[in-house]
Amino acid sequence: MIHVHYFARYREALGIDAEQLAWEEGFARLDDLRRHLLARGGDWAVLGERNLMCARNQELCGLDEPLTDGDEVAFFPTVTGG
Amino acid sequence: MGIRVQAGAFDPGAELNALHAANVGVGAVVGFVGYVRDFNEGREVGGMFLEHYPGMTEKALGKIADEAAQRWPLLRLEILHRIGRLEPGEPIVFVGTASAHRQAAFDACAFVMDYLKTRAPFWKKEDTGEGPRWVEGRDSDQEAARRW
Numbered sequence A: 001m002i003h004v005h006y007f008a009r010y011r012e013a014l015g016i017d018a019e020q021l022a023w024e025e026g027f028a029r030l031d032d033l034r035r036h037l038l039a040r041g042g043d044w045a046v047l048g049e050r051n052l053m054c055a056r057n058q059e060l061c062g063l064d065e066p067l068t069d070g071d072e073v074a075f076f077p078t079v080t081g082g
Numbered sequence B: 001m002g003i004r005v006q007a008g009a010f011d012p013g014a015e016l017n018a019l020h021a022a023n024v025g026v027g028a029v030v031g032f033v034g035y036v037r038d039f040n041e042g043r044e045v046g047g048m049f050l051e052h053y054p055g056m057t058e059k060a061l062g063k064i065a066d067e068a069a070q071r072w073p074l075l076r077l078e079i080l081h082r083i084g085r086l087e088p089g090e091p092i093v094f095v096g097t098a099s100a101h102r103q104a105a106f107d108a109c110a111f112v113m114d115y116l117k118t119r120a121p122f123w124k125k126e127d128t129g130e131g132p133r134w135v136e137g138r139d140s141d142q143e144a145a146r147r148w
Helices: A006-012 A032-037 A042-048 B012-018 B056-071 B104-119 B138-147
Strands: A004-007 A019-020 A053-055 A059-060 A072-076 B004-005 B029-035 B045-050 B073-082 B084-086 B091-099 B121-127 B131-132
Touching: A004 A032, A006 A042, A006 A072, A006 B084, A006 B121, A006 B131, A019 A072, A032 A042, A032 A053, A032 A072, A032 B012, A053 B012, A059 B056, B012 B073, B012 B091, B029 B104, B045 B073, B056 B073, B056 B104, B073 B104, B091 B104
Parallel strands: A004 A072, B004 B073
Antiparallel strands: A004 A019, A053 A059, A053 A072, B029 B091, B045 B084, B045 B121, B073 B091, B121 B131
């Protein structure tokens, strides 16, 4: 199982803040999961944005980050706190 | 080292004074306070909502604080960030550093803010005259973080 979170503008665009996906062998890296979600089409195109940020198990990472069954993943736009 | 993420208001003066707290080894205290403006990119802002990623926020701020503590000889470091609904004029973030000499305190404070702006999972949604609008990340913030 992969736990996926969406924040801020992405959460609103997708109309969902979190979901659980059954683990698939094809989810070798975070980008594989992102492409799987992009393939849903429509609003999911936000995950194709150039400035997309992501985290694995609550740590910022790149799209080439390896994934493991049970991981928590998050996708979000650039951060704007401070 | 202190990390706080809270909805409630805070008193910047009290935070600044607490960094010294009768530690006579402290020769320099530097504090940064970020406030909610009533304008942004030419539009009036009536207030904002601060969203964050519970769990990751504390970890991300802790990591930034640890890195600052490794790079500069700090005696104290405090990071306080608010979440939820905020009005114009309210303080939104506080970063305070204390050290024996001023340069470490100045540099560490600037470093923490630059890293926080680019690596801590907070997002601002402003109320403008044309409705709510998510604030977009700035390239200049990314550049500021790269100088460290």
